[in-house]
Amino acid sequence: MEQHKATMKEKGDARKRTLPAPTGCGKKAKVATGLSRSKSMSSLGKRAPPPTQHVATLSFAPRTQPSDRNPLSRAEQRLLDQAIKASLGEEVDNLTPTKGTPQPKGSLLDVYNPILKSQGRSLLAAIDVENLPSSVHSDGFGVLGEEEVINIKATTDAHLRFMRSKAQSPMIVHLLGPANIALVDALVSNSDIRKCEINQNFRLYDLMGLLSYKYTTDCVLTCYMHYLSYVYPNVYFMNPLIYKWVEDYERSTMRIDPDWMLHDYLVWPFNLGNCHWVVAVMKTAPGSTIYYCDSMNGTDLEQEKASVPANLHRIISIVGDSVNPPRRWNTTIEVILVPRQQKRNNDCGCCVNEIARAFAHDPELFLSGEVNVNFESLSLRCTQAATLLKWLYHDVCS
Secondary structure (H helix, E strand, O other), X not given: OHHHHHHHHHHHHHHHHHOOOOOOOOHHHHHHHHHHHHHHHXXXXXXXXXXXXXXXXXXOOOOXXXXXXXXXXXXXXXXXXXXXXXXXXXXXXXXXXXXXXXXXXXXXXXXXXXXXXXXXXXXXXXXXXXXXXXXXXXXXXXXXXXXXXXXXXXXXXXXXXXXXXXXXXXXXHHHHOHHHHHHHHHHHHHOOOOOOEXXXXXXXXXXXXXXXXXXXXXXXXXXXXXXXXXXXXXXXXXXXXXXXXXXXXXXXXXXXXXXHHXXXXXEEEEEEOOOEEEEEEEEOOXXXXXEEEOOOOOOOHHHHHHOOOOOHHHHHHHHHHOOOOOOOOOOOEEEOOOOOOOOOOOOHHHHHHHHHHHHHHOHHHHHOOOOXXXXXXXXXXXXXXXXXXXXXXHOOOO
16 A cells, blocks of 8 residues: 555656646646645545646736727728828838838838837827818817816816816806706716717817916807897998908908898907907997907007007908909908907907807997906806807707
């Protein structure tokens, strides 16, 4: 009996020596080896089974990280590759791995991004977003330019500081109301602000810019003008972007909707130098006077008249020339002094919205110089945000 046990022990030791050593270390490797030994010692006369594949190939290879990107279809992947090639241009040949080196598998993003990273660059920053097909861009693939990434982060941080300020949060809750507070919180915490749209022309990004002390985007002004045209049908509100388009492309003629002639008054917001919003208001009747309003005006009327853009009458006249017979306005432009906006709050766009609202509410009173506007920054932004959310989101009849 003792001889039999010694023979079995020798066989067990020999089998253990022939097993490949586990490549891992620690508790799992010891448990696996212990299981193999206990199996051989408990057999007692029976031939022990060969080692299992699990024990022989035990290893601790690092897990592959799940991709951060949304999966794209083959068609979308081809479009993305075309956008990458178009953005890199002739540089593609220099970035292509040389022959003999392992060719990375996957999209061009997976091929070129490691090469650019080794040069301290980023492929995502190199891709021109305008060349990126809309089907891929709208899919949330996340190709952003460096400036856009910085701008989105700055807007998000500014919005959170605005909403969470201990000094002004009670007033924000009062002005926005509980329904809008809940809506804004849900959208900001669960949405991609670049992708989420409250309305076709009004993004979450625009709303967050309005509910902060950032510059007001042109989408905010455009949507607010649409709202005012819905409330005040006797006033025609021009698209805020037309003025800059005419100015940049030096247009002398323009086709425009002739419906503006059917309204008694016209409001035209526009941007100066891509940094400041102002507005011109007028009657549509021939020979009427054009009135200019600037929320950054001073108290010297003559000085403010000298600051009126020199091409203002020419550009507005293009609208008058678009109808038959042409309509002409008085060449003398008057300035209406309004309260000055608060400093360092970037409120010029909100002030233009408020001026347009006050004018549309009672045009004749406004043109007589009785300007009833409120340029208090917090009230201005929260009131306009609540108005747009009610009109675009809560009011199903709008």
